[in-house]
Amino acid sequence: MKVMILGFVAALVIAALAPVVLEQFGWSSAEQYSSESVRLD
Amino acid sequence: MNVKIIGAAVLVLATLFTNPGWAQEAPEVDRTSTGGAQTLEDIMARQEQLKVDESFRSENLGDPARAAPINEQLGTLGGRSQPEIWRGVRYNEIETSTQVRGPAVDVLIQDGGMPWYELRRGPVITYGGGAILAFLLLLVVFYFVRGRIKIDGGPSGTKIERFKAIERFGHWLLAGSFIALALTGLLTLMGRSFLIPVIGQEAFSPLAIGSKWLHNNIAWAFMLGLVMTFVMWVAHNIPNKLDWHWLKAGGGIFTNSHPSAKKFNAGQKIIFWTVMILGFSVSLSGLSLLFPFEMPMFASTFEVINSVLGTDFPTALAPHEEMQLSNIWHSIVAFLMMLAIIAHIYIGTVGMEGAYDAMGDGHVDLAWARQHHDLWVEERQAKQGKGESP
Numbered sequence: 160m161k162v163m164i165l166g167f168v169a170a171l172v173i174a175a176l177a178p179v180v181l182e183q184f185g186w187s188s189a190e191q192y193s194s195e196s197v198r199l200d
Numbered sequence: 201m202n203v204k205i206i207g208a209a210v211l212v213l214a215t216l217f218t219n220p221g222w223a224q225e226a227p228e229v230d231r232t233s234t235g236g237a238q239t240l241e242d243i244m245a246r247q248e249q250l251k252v253d254e255s256f257r258s259e260n261l262g263d264p265a266r267a268a269p270i271n272e273q274l275g276t277l278g279g280r281s282q283p284e285i286w287r288g289v290r291y292n293e294i295e296t297s298t299q300v301r302g303p304a305v306d307v308l309i310q311d312g313g314m315p316w317y318e319l320r321r322g323p324v325i326t327y328g329g330g331a332i333l334a335f336l337l338l339l340v341v342f343y344f345v346r347g348r349i350k351i352d353g354g355p356s357g358t359k360i361e362r363f364k365a366i367e368r369f370g371h372w373l374l375a376g377s378f379i380a381l382a383l384t385g386l387l388t389l390m391g392r393s394f395l396i397p398v399i400g401q402e403a404f405s406p407l408a409i410g411s412k413w414l415h416n417n418i419a420w421a422f423m424l425g426l427v428m429t430f431v432m433w434v435a436h437n438i439p440n441k442l443d444w445h446w447l448k449a450g451g452g453i454f455t456n457s458h459p460s461a462k463k464f465n466a467g468q469k470i471i472f473w474t475v476m477i478l479g480f481s482v483s484l485s486g487l488s489l490l491f492p493f494e495m496p497m498f499a500s501t502f503e504v505i506n507s508v509l510g511t512d513f514p515t516a517l518a519p520h521e522e523m524q525l526s527n528i529w530h531s532i533v534a535f536l537m538m539l540a541i542i543a544h545i546y547i548g549t550v551g552m553e554g555a556y557d558a559m560g561d562g563h564v565d566l567a568w569a570r571q572h573h574d575l576w577v578e579e580r581q582a583k584q585g586k587g588e589s590p
Contacts (some may be wrong), residue, residue: 160560160561162368162369162372163363163368163372163376163559163560165372165423166368166369166370166371166372166373166375166376167367167372167376169369169373169421170373170376170377170380170418170421170422170425171418171421172418173417173418173420173421173424174377174414174417174418175414175417175420177417177420178417186491191302191303192301192302193301193302194301196352197301
């Protein structure tokens with residue numbers, strides 16, 4: 160039962176981290192849909 | 201016998217003659233009255249699903265070499281009239297450029313949108329949802345007809361370790377993320393049809409936004425779980441002769457017999473390979489949807505299929521058509537996976553006494569193990585060289 164909860168929690172942690180990691184690699188929608196000359200921040 | 205063969209041949213011929221794919225060429229059309237433009241005969245021929253030679257339209261794109269001066273009528277259009285320009289766009293025959301940045305933004309027209317929308321909200325929901333409901337009903341009937349598969353003679357009280365913690369972690373990572381993906385996927389697919397009429401647009405909106413976020417991001421956990429379980433269990437799931445005997449006996453479900461099995465029986469191997477193959481496929485189409493226009497895969501897949509089977513699937517697809525096909529394929533494979541997983545959940549919980557313990561705390565009753573995985577128990581005990589309490 161503990162391992163089951165751990166598996167579910169790990170899935171949620173991965174889900175929370177995924178967008179942060181993708182953004183680090185330049186995969187945000189804003190970056191994908193703008194040219195290099197656009198300042199996003 | 202001959203009558204049957206002749207009957208089958210007539211049926212096949214009748215199918216071929218009525219199939220639009222074998223449509224006849226449309227007769228030559230005289231277009232002098234329209235100056236070469238489309239006539240009523242052309243429209244009628246298309247409606248009758250005859251093959252119409254479209255070159256009179258696709259090649260009628262004006263003549264930039266004879267463009268009027270810039271201050272004359274149509275001069276600014278570079279020798280093309282508005283209909284000719286849009287015809288060129290329609291047949292992908294003129295260069296387009298745009299200042300808008302992003303993938304596939306230079307596609308002005310693609311005509312796969314409505315067929316995709318109709319397919320998604322019609323047959324995909326009807327057949328996919330219907331299959332799940334029918335299968336759930338079938339399992340309820342099966343439960344009342346067959347009843348729970350009991351441990352013969354009751355539990356022994358002695359436990360044996362079935363799955364290590366890391367195996368159970370991989371399983372639950374995969375299972376938890378799959379259930380989240382299935383629920384959020386169903387909500388995204390069917391919410392507009394079934395939830396909005398009940399809870400309204402305002403309540404559905406945050407639910408849909410949350411579902412999209414969870415679906416897109418928990419997919420990574422699913423893919424990690426898929427890789428983990430594949431690596432840990434593939435060696436135990438290679439089909440062998442034992443599986444054939446297990447399948448011939450129907451797993452003993454209806455006869456109350458217990459065909460021999462190692463760590464995984466043939467039924468579990470079918471679930472394993474179903475999850476792995478469909479999981480890999482749904483992950484690929486999911487990645488294609490997660491990164492729009494970056495991972496087109498259907499044109500190249502169709503090329504391979506055409507070369508192998510001699511079929512005629514389209515190999516020139518607009519970027520948006522690639523996404524539409526990915527979306528439909530994603531839904532179909534996901535529905536198939538849901539059916540397999542519902543069967544898996546049934547047999548792992550209410551369908552069989554003692555089965556849940558294997559993934560619950562990793563230890564199963566020895567009587568259960570001997571009943572369903574006798575050869576695995578023998579292997580375990582031989583390795584440990586002990587008695588009945590490994």
